Amino acid sequence: MDDRKLKILEAIIDEYIQTGEPVGSRNISKKLDLKLSPATIRNEMADLEEMGYLEQPHTSAGRVPSDRGYRLYVDSLMSPRQFDDQEGLAAMTEILHSKIDELSYMLQRATRLLSQITGYPIVATAKTDGDTEIIKNVQLFLVDVEKAMVVVTTESGSIHNRIILIPADATQDQVDKVAKMLSAKLHGVEISSIDVALANTLSKIEGIRIDILLPVLQGIVESRRRNEEHRTYTDGAKNVLEYPEFSDSARAKELIGMLEEKGFIRDVVTHMEMDQEQDLYVSIGSENQDEKMQDCSIVASTYDVDSSHRVLIGVIGPKRMDYARVVSVLKDMKSVMNRREIKSLNPDSGAHIEGDK
Amino acid sequence: MDDRKLKILEAIIDEYIQTGEPVGSRNISKKLDLKLSPATIRNEMADLEEMGYLEQPHTSAGRVPSDRGYRLYVDSLMSPRQFDDQEGLAAMTEILHSKIDELSYMLQRATRLLSQITGYPIVATAKTDGDTEIIKNVQLFLVDVEKAMVVVTTESGSIHNRIILIPADATQDQVDKVAKMLSAKLHGVEISSIDVALANTLSKIEGIRIDILLPVLQGIVESRRRNEEHRTYTDGAKNVLEYPEFSDSARAKELIGMLEEKGFIRDVVTHMEMDQEQDLYVSIGSENQDEKMQDCSIVASTYDVDSSHRVLIGVIGPKRMDYARVVSVLKDMKSVMNRREIKSLNPDSGAHIEGDK
DNA sequence: TGTTAGCACTCACCTCGGTCGAGTGCTAAT
């Protein structure tokens, strides 16, 4: 595997990524300044095919990269194109300033922006660090008749809240009692260990009404579940139709359907990452776990929004996606994110209020 | 315009809705048990075309309904097919039991279910009753270091909340003071009238720190804005690709793009309704405000989730959509909704907690 | 007078053969 072969392979993949058409020897001979004739290129191409980096759709067509070819390209061939869209960077910066409790809002805006910049569908999801969500603090307030809000702060730093219905005849006093008791007793408890048995135990404490306690506990459990489930966003599904590999509408429909199936797409994107230990992951065609994804590639990256929130953003495209560009966009986003940290703790409130009217 | 013409028109539209192909006289002659020859049908068709109910794509093709034809069909011709998908009804019932603060969650599930049942894209949005959101109550709690939660209850009954960042050196006492002041002063105030001037006025009150007050007010304004913007959901965009009228991928891309543009689709669906005063609206092709929607029809309906929450659900499809079926589904949904009311106030908490683990 | 049979006509769509051209693999010359 000499250097020349690598150069040729890179040129072929570059070209194919751009055009989507099988690329021929003549084309490469011209584009590459190696002063080689098409015939020589052809020989090299035959070799590369034998080695499994290229494929031929049919005898008299040009060559197309194989998954293995893309992998080599991504790992060591491609030249990271400089991404320098000032406007995009500015928009990113603005989005990342979204305040701390607006994680979901931030994700939504980020998916939108990235899908516009890259021209691919985007998926973004908040990562949870394992199953163990340990309660740090529980608060409970009456907010309206029959309605109370329960707010759970976890050790991992996330804050869930939920409105619950409580009996109409519950007095402020009774609610306070429940609140005080929970605040004391639930510290350090895992959310997943909350169940009816616990409710029964707790309700033994003097003055605790079980009919207030139960909805509260239920609210705690659900607030967390909803949080997880909900925090997956996709955008730019329409971009799927941009690429000839999905011109077959059945295929396009399948992919768009997958993008709409939040749980599914979340799994795909989180599982793929389990394999490796970098912070930028690329999964190409057959490397994807799910076989429905075999025609797609995913480039994903994680971001630490702050000390306790980690986010995963993935770009989904055809195998022929513009890896160089996508990677550079995701990296730029990361650097913007790092600069962000300072600002987020210092929101310039006044100005905002006016602007929001 | 005699009765026979109407029967023929209905048959033509029924047929066209089913097949999507221009329908010919022979076809109708057979399908209809009027014992009329194709020639007669042809004459009638020519009349109907003259009257503007039918169109001819080209001379030697069959007839296709015009927007006017569809309108007549929807208003007085179509026979409301009985929808009776037990499974679907059960799922609806289950979804509608989602608890009161889970409006967004409910909407998401409803869009999903309806898109599956109908095979069309669905849009759902929470309606706000005008611009006037009057504050009933404001509460403020510290939930973590530097983080507080502000909860706004409005006269219309909706509850918004938001986590805000406050200065690290704010004491519980200072926060309480702000909370008490706001609770007293903001009652009856319109959210939209909150601005920096108000902040300045309020901060004059003894012991109020402006650097706590400002983020809180900002939080109030934003919580509401976010609420509005966010509560629009779409699902089933993939279904667009099911229909030959969108086999042109540019057209499909456009529509899917519109569905992803939440603000836009929300406008389309809310504006259309302004025209009329029923609770089930149908907008056909050119009747749509936005010209990008001229190839689509929308069937929409409003639902009162409870006394203070009204929701709008719209089904978007090609003009050739199966109006009868869609209308019946939306109506069934409404009847399920009515039965719901009682249950929602009586959540059976215990069982849920176990199930959720 | 409304209905129908018959007929000529239109037009999208399918199929089929032919041509074109991009691309290959192989061989022989450099």
Add this chain to the structure above:
DNA sequence: ATTAGCACTCGACCGAGGTGAGTGCTAACA
């Protein structure tokens, strides 16, 4: 090791001809 030359492959494109569904019109019919 490289290249020129050449025969070959195969999808894409094109135009001609045939097919069939459907029409409008006219004249006959009940």
